[in-house]
Amino acid sequence: MNIDPTLQLQNPFDQPSTHQDTLGKDDFLKLLITQLQSQDPMDPMQDTQFISQMATFTSLEQTNNMTDLLTQFVASQSNNLIGQMSNVIGKTITWQETVQNKDGSVDVKNHTDIISGVSSQGGKLTYLTKSGDKIDPAYVVQIDETDPNDSKGNDSKGDDSSGSDDQKD
Numbered sequence: 002m003n004i005d006p007t008l009q010l011q012n013p014f015d016q017p018s019t020h021q022d023t024l025g026k027d028d029f030l031k032l033l034i035t036q037l038q039s040q041d042p043m044d045p046m047q048d049t050q051f052i053s054q055m056a057t058f059t060s061l062e063q064t065n066n067m068t069d070l071l072t073q074f075v076a077s078q079s080n081n082l083i084g085q086m087s088n089v090i091g092k093t094i095t096w097q098e099t100v101q102n103k104d105g106s107v108d109v110k111n112h113t114d115i116i117s118g119v120s121s122q123g124g125k126l127t128y129l130t131k132s133g134d135k136i137d138p139a140y141v142v143q144i145d146e147t148d149p150n151d152s153k154g155n156d157s158k159g160d161d162s163s164g165s166d167d168q169k170d
Contacts, residue, residue, distance in 0.1 A: 026058065026065060029057075029058050082126060089128065089144055090116050090117065093147045093148075094128060094130075094143065095141070095142050095143040096140040096141045098112060114134060114136075116128045120135065
């Protein structure tokens with residue numbers, strides 16, 4: 002028995018998979034051209050069928066173009082968002098932190114600090130504070146102008162949500 006030496010067994014795991022679950026516009030065009038080439042010359046495709054398929058193709062192509070444009074738009078908005086959020090640099094923010102106690106009860110603690118920067122990683126924006134904390138804007142409950150006479154200019158962490166302030170006269 003002779004075996005053709007040009008035939009080689011290939012390991013399917015050695016090659017990257019190019020399998021796709023959806024058909025693109027190139028696949029649609031190939032199918033349409035194959036259908037036109039393979040049609041019976043004595044019974045050609047009706048013009049209404051051809052127009053319908055071309056309309057479907059046009060719709061598919063416009064949808065793909067719109068998706069690309071929306072993706073670009075969202076990316077540009079994300080890039081602009083960090084610039085827009087930079088207007089809070091130097092302002093005082095208050096954010097809440099939920100802490101679960103050993104006994105199972107939950108305390109909400111308010112923290113206050115001055116924003117020193119804005120960061121974006123993986124599309125997620127965070128405020129950077131002078132004390133080095135990274136704060137998710139979703140937890141911010143208040144943003145105020147920073148008092149230039151405030152000598153602290155720093156973190157006043159540990160304020161609890163009870164609102165009790167120890168003031169001396």
